Every structure is written in structure tokens, then in C-alpha cells.
Amino acid sequence: MNERYKKxxxxxxxxxxxxxxxxxxxxxERITFIESQLGTVLSPIQxxxxxxxxxxxxxxxxxxNVLNYKTLNEDLTLENESLKxxxxxxxxxxxxxxxxxDLSQSMNYIxxxxxxxxxxxxxxxxxxxxxxxxFTIDAGSNQGIKKNSxxxxxxxxxxxxxxxxxxxxxVISIIDHKSAVGFEMLRVTDDYDGxxxxxxxxxxxxxLYDPKAVVNVNDYIVTSGLGMYPKGILIxxxxxxxxxxxxxxxxxxxxxxxNFKKINKVMIIPYHEQTETTEQTEPPEQTEPPEQTEPPExxxxxxxxx
Amino acid sequence: MKYxxxxxxxxxxxxxxxxxxxxxxxxxxxxxxxxxxxIVFVALVxxxxxxxxxxxxxxxxxxxxxxxxxxxxxxxxxxxFLIIRLERVMFKGNFLTPVFLIxxxxxxxxxxxxIMMFFLQSTIPLSLLIVKIATEIVYNSILGxxxxxxxxxxxxxxxxxxxxx
Numbered sequence: 035m036n037e038r039y040k041k042x043x044x045x046x047x048x049x050x051x052x053x054x055x056x057x058x059x060x061x062x063e064r065i066t067f068i069e070s071q072l073g074t075v076l077s078p079i080q081x082x083x084x085x086x087x088x089x090x091x092x093x094x095x096x097x098x099n100v101l102n103y104k105t106l107n108e109d110l111t112l113e114n115e116s117l118k119x120x121x122x123x124x125x126x127x128x129x130x131x132x133x134x135x136d137l138s139q140s141m142n143y144i145x146x147x148x149x150x151x152x153x154x155x156x157x158x159x160x161x162x163x164x165x166x167x168x169f170t171i172d173a174g175s176n177q178g179i180k181k182n183s184x185x186x187x188x189x190x191x192x193x194x195x196x197x198x199x200x201x202x203x204x205v206i207s208i209i210d211h212k213s214a215v216g217f218e219m220l221r222v223t224d225d226y227d228g229x230x231x232x233x234x235x236x237x238x239x240x241x242l243y244d245p246k247a248v249v250n251v252n253d254y255i256v257t258s259g260l261g262m263y264p265k266g267i268l269i270x271x272x273x274x275x276x277x278x279x280x281x282x283x284x285x286x287x288x289x290x291x292x293n294f295k296k297i298n299k300v301m302i303i304p305y306h307e308q309t310e311t312t313e314q315t316e317p318p319e320q321t322e323p324p325e326q327t328e329p330p331e332x333x334x335x336x337x338x339x340x
Numbered sequence: 341m342k343y344x345x346x347x348x349x350x351x352x353x354x355x356x357x358x359x360x361x362x363x364x365x366x367x368x369x370x371x372x373x374x375x376x377x378x379i380v381f382v383a384l385v386x387x388x389x390x391x392x393x394x395x396x397x398x399x400x401x402x403x404x405x406x407x408x409x410x411x412x413x414x415x416x417x418x419x420x421f422l423i424i425r426l427e428r429v430m431f432k433g434n435f436l437t438p439v440f441l442i443x444x445x446x447x448x449x450x451x452x453x454x455i456m457m458f459f460l461q462s463t464i465p466l467s468l469l470i471v472k473i474a475t476e477i478v479y480n481s482i483l484g485x486x487x488x489x490x491x492x493x494x495x496x497x498x499x500x501x502x503x504x505x
Binding site for chain 1: 354355356357358359360361362363365368369370372401403404405406407408409410411412413414417418421453456457460464468469472473476
């Protein structure tokens with residue numbers, strides 16, 4: 035009887051947990067009060083211990099990697115040479131960009147993709163399982179973080195905010211399986227689009243929409259602005275190009291720009307779904323009859339106001 | 341042992357694993373202390389302690405670092421449920437017992453996780469994770485054996501595998 039009772043409890047628990055799993059699948063819009071408060075209490079402890087872990091990691095890394103320094107130096111020398119060549123080209127492009135920026139300012143163009151309101155925060159804990167690459171950060175809804183906000187660091191795109199607490203958030207990285215990112219080539223011309231997926235193995239696999247696209251190994255790719263991520267964030271570098279003859283698609287393998295094993299600090303770009311929609315609806319209201327009748331006057335006043 | 345201490349062990353274990361113990365990754369794999377300690381609890385303390393421990397640890401893992409709420413709690417409960425039945429027919433004083441149970445627990449965890457992810461259409465090809473899983477099995481077994489041997493000696497007063505005791 036006692037054994038039967040235990041089995042019934044396990045089955046009941048199983049059913050409750052399965053229902054819980056179904057509810058929470060895909061991330062919840064709001065987490066419960068208990069979870070949020072628990073995170074608020076644990077977050078400082080985790081931040082402190084993560085700090086110790088990172089410190090130990092930083093100090094021991096040079097000793098562990100001492101044998102790799104020769105190769106690393108050679109790679110850096112080569113990279114340095116190619117970067118010097120790039121500086122010349124980029125300086126010329128920068129001049130052109132400055133001219134274009136002046137022009138856009140004079141035409142009252144609103145930069146919708148400007149990353150100015152980001153929130154900087156620390157990584158407090160990292161995944162303890164071996165299936166995903168999730169981590170928590172010490173910023174939540176109180177700091178203006180929303181679900182689906184973009185997470186970046188100094189190197190490039192890191193991931194997406196999955197669930198948000200009051201003072202902490204859960205982040206899912208782009209290298210996780212099934213996390214899709216729209217991308218385009220980092221080029222002046224021929225910027226082909228496509229979609230990338232994580233593989234859970236610190237690499238990304240993508241497909242280009244154009245089967246005749248010309249892509250090369252070592253080309254850099256950035257976010258295209260399609261989907262959740264803002265446009266123009268560095269994703270990584272292509273290291274393999276494959277032709278899928280069955281699907282008539284060009285596939286690429288990408289090394290992420292971010293070193294996911296060493297993420298300690300990140301920046302969050304809050305998700306602006308509402309602001310974008312209002313911006314889209316505003317222009318027709320402003321440019322109704324007066325602009326049609328007197329176009330030169332309206333442009334002039336806009337410019338003065340700015 | 342009081343249950344509140346078990347909850348505290350679960351909490352401390354989760355905090356340490358998610359922060360400072362990240363530096364002990366081998367082949368990008370971390371050992372699963374929940375499986376290790378739940379087996380130690382089942383074999384050397386009591387079944388109830390094991391259930392309390394896995395629910396605490398699993399809940400924390402699901403809340404803070406899980407994609408789906410409840411998945412880890414469910415798998416850990418199933419592992420404890422099966423380990424209790426396996427442990428009854430095994431000799432606790434043999435060093436192969438913890439190695440077998442921990443290896444079984446780790447394989448079972450990944451197998452059930454894979455099946456659940458398959459039904460939730462979020463599965464990852466096992467070929468991508470095979471190195472990590474194999475590393476975790478070896479890592480868990482070695483650490484588990486050490487933990488088991490230390491706690492066994494403390495509770496029984498003689499060494500694990502000392503058949504003359």
C-alpha cells in the first residue's frame with residue numbers, strides 16, 4: 035500500500051510538472067512573484083561568487099595557455115597586417131559616412147536603429163546543464179529590460195532576453211539550438227540576406243535566401259534587422275561555405291564573434307516594439323495637406339527646429 | 341539530518357555550480373552534482389532526503405537557467421525513483437555501486453531530456469552533444485565515487501570496499 039501510495043504521488047507530480055512545462059514553454063511574459071524575489075535575493079551572492087570565479091579564471095588562463103602563445107602571436111601578426119590595410123579603406127569610407135550623416139541630419143532623418151538606451155550589466159550565473167547556453171544577468175524590469183531585448187557585448191551579438199524578473203533576467207544565447215537570427219553580409223555592395231541557427235556547439239549554421247549568392251570564407255556577417263534583433267550588430271565570421279544541391283540553397287558555417295565561454299559583462303538593448311509602430315504611423319498624420327501644398331516651407335521649418 | 345539542511349545543501353550547490361565551479365569545465369562539460377548527491381542520499385541517508393534535495397536543486401535550475409519550467413525536477417524525481425529500486429538489490433559497500441548508479445543516472449537524465457525536447461520540438465542532435473555527455477558520465481562517476489567513499493566512511497566508520505571490516 036505504501037509503495038502504491040508513493041507511485042501515485044510520483045505520477046501526480048509528473049502530471050503537474052508536465053502541465054507546468056507546457057505553460058512555460060517558449061518563455062513566459064511574466065514570471066511569478068516568488069521567482070522574481072528569489073532571484074533578487076540570490077543575484078548579489080551569485081554576482082560575488084561569479085566575480086571570484088572570473089578572477090581565478092583570468093589568473094590561471096595565461097598558465098594554461100602558455101603553449102599556445104606562439105601560434106597566437108603569429109595569428110595576431112597576420113591579422114595586424116590585414117587590419118592596417120583595412121584602416122586606409124575605412125578612413126576613406128568614414129569620410130563618406132560623415133558627409134552622409136550631415137546630409138541625413140539636414141533632412142531630419144530619424145535614426146530608428148540608434149543604440150543609445152542600452153543597459154550595461156553583469157553575468158551572475160551560467161548554465162549548469164550541458165544542453166543549453168543560458169545565463170542570468172543582474173538587470174530586470176526595474177532597469178527597463180523587457181522580454182526579447184537584444185543582448186550584446188563588446189565583440190558582438192550574444193543573445194536574447196528569455197524571461198525577466200524584477201532585478202534579474204534569463205538570457206538565451208544565439209549559439210543555442212533553434213535560436214534563429216536574420217543576417218546580412220557586412221559589405222558595401224552585394225549584401226545577401228539569410229537566416230542563422232545555433233547548433234549548441236559554439237558555431238552557427240545559416241542559409242542564404244539567394245541560391246546564387248557569392249559568399250567567401252572569412253566574410254563577416256551582421257544582423258539584418260529582420261526579427262527581434264536590431265540591424266547592424268556583428269554576429270561572426272564565415273568559416274565554411276557549402277552548396278546544398280538538394281534544396282538549391284547555399285549554406286554557411288559561422289564562428290561567433292563573441293567568446294561564449296568568457297562572457298562576464300553584457301549590454302542590453304531594450305525591445306522597442308511599440309515605439310517602432312508609432313513611428314510608422316506618425317508620418318502620414320504630419321504630412322497631410324500643408325506639405326502637399328507648400329513642400330519647401332515644411333522642410334525648412336523642420337530643419338530649423340532641429 | 342534535518343530537511344532544512346538538505347534544502348540548504350541544494351541551494352548552496354546550485355549557487356556554487358552556476359558561478360565559481362564554472363571554471364572546472366572539462367570538454368565544456370560540468371559534472372551534475374544533483375545526480376551525484378541524490379544517489380549518495382538514497383544509498384546512505386534516506387529516500388525522502390533525496391527527494392527533497394532533487395526538488396530544491398531541480399526547481400532552482402529550472403527557474404534560473406532552464407528553458408522549460410519543471411523539466412529538470414521531473415527527470416531528477418524519476419532518477420531518484422528508479423535509483424531507490426535499483427539500490428535495494430545492490431551491495432552498498434562495493435565501490436562499483438556508486439559508479440554504476442551515477443553512470444546510469446546520468447545516461448537516464450540525458451535520454452529523458454532528449455525525448456522531452458523531441459516532443460517539444462526543441463531537440464538537439466545527440467551527435468553534437470555526445471562528447472559532452474561522455475565527459476559528464478566519466479566526470480560524474482569519478483567525483484561521485486570520491487563523495488560516496490568519503491560519506492560512506494564517515495557514516496559507517498570503515499572504508500568503502502573494506503570487506504574485512
